[in-house]
Structure formats: C-alpha cells, structure tokens
Amino acid sequence: MSSGRWSIGALLVVMATCFVAMVGPAGAHGPEATFTPITQEPVADKLAANLRVTLIYDNDAEPVDDATVQVMPVDPSGAEGAQVALARAPEPGTYEGAVPVTASGDWTFTVTSADPEATLDIEVAIPEPAPATTAAPATTATPETEAAPTSATQKDPPVASSLPDGSPTPVADTAIVSDDALPAEDPDEGSFPWGIAVLVAVVAAGVAMAMAYALRSNKDDAGEDGSLDPTGPTSADGGPPSGETPGGPAT
Numbered sequence: 001m002s003s004g005r006w007s008i009g010a011l012l013v014v015m016a017t018c019f020v021a022m023v024g025p026a027g028a029h030g031p032e033a034t035f036t037p038i039t040q041e042p043v044a045d046k047l048a049a050n051l052r053v054t055l056i057y058d059n060d061a062e063p064v065d066d067a068t069v070q071v072m073p074v075d076p077s078g079a080e081g082a083q084v085a086l087a088r089a090p091e092p093g094t095y096e097g098a099v100p101v102t103a104s105g106d107w108t109f110t111v112t113s114a115d116p117e118a119t120l121d122i123e124v125a126i127p128e129p130a131p132a133t134t135a136a137p138a139t140t141a142t143p144e145t146e147a148a149p150t151s152a153t154q155k156d157p158p159v160a161s162s163l164p165d166g167s168p169t170p171v172a173d174t175a176i177v178s179d180d181a182l183p184a185e186d187p188d189e190g191s192f193p194w195g196i197a198v199l200v201a202v203v204a205a206g207v208a209m210a211m212a213y214a215l216r217s218n219k220d221d222a223g224e225d226g227s228l229d230p231t232g233p234t235s236a237d238g239g240p241p242s243g244e245t246p247g248g249p250a251t
Contacts, residue, residue: 033056
C-alpha cells in the first residue's frame with residue numbers, strides 16, 4: 001500500500017513539473033521590445049510631426065498594449081524640445097500622436113518605452129507653414145436708386161392781342177425750363193410782376209385798336225369830301241342852290 005501511494009505522488013509531481021515547464025515560457029514576456037514606424041510625416045500647415053508606431057515583444061512577437069510611449073523632439077542643432085506622450089491606438093500594440101516643434105527644419109524624434117525597453121529615432125523634415133490668408137469680407141450689393149423726376153416750371157404765356165389789320169400778334173414760344181437750369185433766385189429780389197405785365201399788354205392793345213379806328217375814320221371822311229362837284233355848291237337834292245336857275249344867276 002505504501003509503495004502504491006509513493007508511486008501516485010511521484011506521478012503527480014512529474015505532471016506538475018511538466019505543466020509549469022510548458023505554461024511558464026508561454027505566459028511570460030521578455031523585458032525588451034522593438035518599435036516599428038508606420039507613419040512619420042509633417043502636419044499640414046503646422047509646425048508638428050504626425051507619428052504612428054507599433055511596439056512588439058522581442059521574445060514572443062506579441063504586441064505590447066500597456067506600455068508608456070514617450071517622444072522627445074530634437075532640432076537640427078541638437079537642442080531638445082518638449083516631450084510628448086503618444087496615445088494608444090485601436091489596433092493592438094499601436095501608438096500615435098502629433099508632436100509639435102518650434103521651427104521648421106530636419107527634426108529627430110526619439111521614441112522610447114521603459115517597460116518593456118525600446119527606443120527608436122525617427123527623422124522628419126518640417127517645412128515652413130504657409131502664411132495664413134484672411135478671407136475678404138462679404139459685400140452686400142447696393143440696390144440701384146432711380147433718379148427723381150425733374151420738375152419743370154412752365155412760364156405763363158403772354159396775352160395775345162390783335163394788330164390794327166386784324167392779324168394776331170405773334171406770341172413767343174413757351175419755354176419749359178428745368179429747375180436745375182434756372183439761376184438761383186436771390187432772396188432779396190421779388191418775383192416778376194406778371195399781373196402788371198398783362199395789364200400793360202391789354203392797355204397797349206386797346207390803344208393800338210383805337211389808333212387804327214381813328215385812321216380808318218379819317219380816310220372815310222376824306223373820300224366823302226372828294227365826291228362833290230368842285231365847280232360850286234349844290235343843294236341838298238343835287239340841284240343848284242335856291243334862287244338860281246340852271247345856266248346862270250337868277251334875274
């Protein structure tokens with residue numbers, strides 16, 4: 001019985017040893033890993049580099065998902081900039097981020113991990129960003145305004161009168177003058193006395209008509225005097241005066 005128990009115990013120890021020997025190396029990762037660059041390019045219109053790397057264990061080639069990855073930018077003169085931590089990407093063992101720099105030029109970005117240990121230098125040429133352009137302000141179209149119609153001033157036409165021969169006197173053409181064409185009125189001067197002008201024109205027309213009538217009457221009187229016999233007077237009925245006989249004086 002005792003020998004059988006020892007045999008079972010020895011068998012269990014051997015099996016446990018074999019299990020530890022098989023599982024131990026598979027479950028433990030090595031202390032070192034390796035970075036592999038995926039993206040290394042400048043950020044458009046910015047002084048920065050866009051980096052994306054993967055971190056893989058050296059002993060079993062499995063991705064490292066819980067590492068702290070830092071990046072130190074170094075300018076062309078060797079001066080170090082501000083250290084930046086890369087963020088974990090959705091893909092296994094992948095880290096990414098934008099690392100800003102202070103000037104354009106050929107920069108070296110040192111990527112490091114403390115656990116597991118890994119280091120990688122990435123060189124990126126950072127160009128000078130394009131100058132910012134200011135957009136022109138939007139202009140609003142101004143609606144066209146129609147010119148106000150020019151008011152016209154029409155002078156009162158003069159009163160027409162007739163000449164002695166019956167023909168009307170010529171009337172001056174009525175001019176329509178724009179307000180802009182008229183000379184500026186002097187506030188000290190009064191307006192033209194159109195009423196007086198009309199009255200004077202009527203009086204002048206009456207005088208002209210009276211003179212014409214007088215001339216015509218004089219002509220008629222002169223014609224009547226010239227129709228009598230110039231040799232002597234006659235009676236009202238056309239014969240010789242009373243007391244005289246035709247052919248000589250009365251006896």
